[in-house]
Amino acid sequence: MPNPTVTAEAAGVAIPVLGFGTWMLEPDDARRMVRSALEMGYRHIDTAWIYKNEKAVGEGIRDSGVPRDEIFLTTKIWVAHFADGDLQRQAEESAESLGTTPDLLLLHWPKRKPAMDETVRALNDAKARGLTRHIGLSNFPSAVFREAQGYSDAPLITNQVEHHPYLSNQPLIAAAKELGSTLTAWSPLAQGKVAEDATLVEIGRAHGKTPGQVTLRWLVQQGIIAIPRTQKESRARENFDIWDFQLTGEEMQRISALARPDGRLGDWIDPDFVWDDAA
Numbered sequence: 001m002p003n004p005t006v007t008a009e010a011a012g013v014a015i016p017v018l019g020f021g022t023w024m025l026e027p028d029d030a031r032r033m034v035r036s037a038l039e040m041g042y043r044h045i046d047t048a049w050i051y052k053n054e055k056a057v058g059e060g061i062r063d064s065g066v067p068r069d070e071i072f073l074t075t076k077i078w079v080a081h082f083a084d085g086d087l088q089r090q091a092e093e094s095a096e097s098l099g100t101t102p103d104l105l106l107l108h109w110p111k112r113k114p115a116m117d118e119t120v121r122a123l124n125d126a127k128a129r130g131l132t133r134h135i136g137l138s139n140f141p142s143a144v145f146r147e148a149q150g151y152s153d154a155p156l157i158t159n160q161v162e163h164h165p166y167l168s169n170q171p172l173i174a175a176a177k178e179l180g181s182t183l184t185a186w187s188p189l190a191q192g193k194v195a196e197d198a199t200l201v202e203i204g205r206a207h208g209k210t211p212g213q214v215t216l217r218w219l220v221q222q223g224i225i226a227i228p229r230t231q232k233e234s235r236a237r238e239n240f241d242i243w244d245f246q247l248t249g250e251e252m253q254r255i256s257a258l259a260r261p262d263g264r265l266g267d268w269i270d271p272d273f274v275w276d277d278a279a
């Protein structure tokens with residue numbers, strides 16, 4: 001299998017566009033799959049304090065034997081730790097559990113209390129203290145993304161949000177571009193739903209690829225970072241095997257046209273905020 005590390009750039013930071021997600025993976029599976037994914041060529045791993053598998057993810061990284069500086073590792077600050085002091089303490093705990101400093105530390109979901117400027121300054125402080133190399137956001141609607149960047153000395157190098165063919169997210173994509181940031185797609189396979197999609201099956205057939213591969217290719221071909229998750233080695237391999245084909249402009253448009261108003265799968269945003277498409 002070809003093993004390129006194709007990256008998206010934000011503020012001079014190169015982020016591998018295809019990563020491996022670990023939400024819902026029990027520690028044993030997280031350790032096994034992180035190791036396997038890295039052996040297959042993945043160079044970007046996504047975890048979070050709230051996934052309760054940071055220690056296992058760190059073990060998987062070490063088991064793989066892949067040099068640490070070849071890997072881009074993301075974790076996230078849980079919303080209960082957004083006060084100044086609490087945030088830095090979690091950042092220390094996460095780095096200790098991982099056994100290594102993460103490359104990217106995200107605020108997991110936006111929150112109004114404590115005030116966002118306090119939280120963003122604490123995140124910058126965690127970076128200044130060497131508890132992460134870079135900082136960013138997750139699940140921030142575009143207006144709140146702009147607001148948070150206004151409070152931040154360091155660039156917020158990604159906004160990790162739900163994104164797949166059934167959600168348009170054009171305002172979020174535009175905001176990331178305008179701010180010199182990137183978009184990272186969580187649930188890029190719509191939690192497996194893409195496998196049954198007639199349009200994706202048909203496009204895949206033309207390229208000898210599966211609907212999952214077509215979906216991931218559609219994302220990375222737009223410069224959007226994708227972090228699919230699986231507990232199966234065979235699927236991790238399938239999801240990484242997307243470098244030897246290209247979707248045509250017409251195919252890209254057909255996939256984008258699958259977006260629909262009820263396409264959101266994980267609407268856990270605090271009621272203080274609204275998504276761009278609901279605003």
Ligand SMILES: NC(=O)c1ccc[n+]([C@@H]2O[C@H](COP(=O)([O-])OP(=O)(O)OC[C@H]3O[C@@H](n4cnc5c(N)ncnc54)[C@H](OP(=O)(O)O)[C@@H]3O)[C@@H](O)[C@H]2O)c1
Nearest residue numbers: 021022023186187188189190191192195212228229230231
């Ligand atoms: N920031 C956030 O708030 C947030 C929220 C959700 C997720 N995330 C991150 O994003 C990652 C990915 O999102 P996700 O885990 O929700 O969903 P996903 O990657 O869209 O889908 C995972 C599901 O699809 C199945 N699957 C994997 N590859 C497949 C393929 N090629 N064909 C068909 N089915 C396939 C998996 O089953 P098997 O395991 O049986 O293969 C699993 O049930 C997470 O793991 C996490 O790291 C972040």
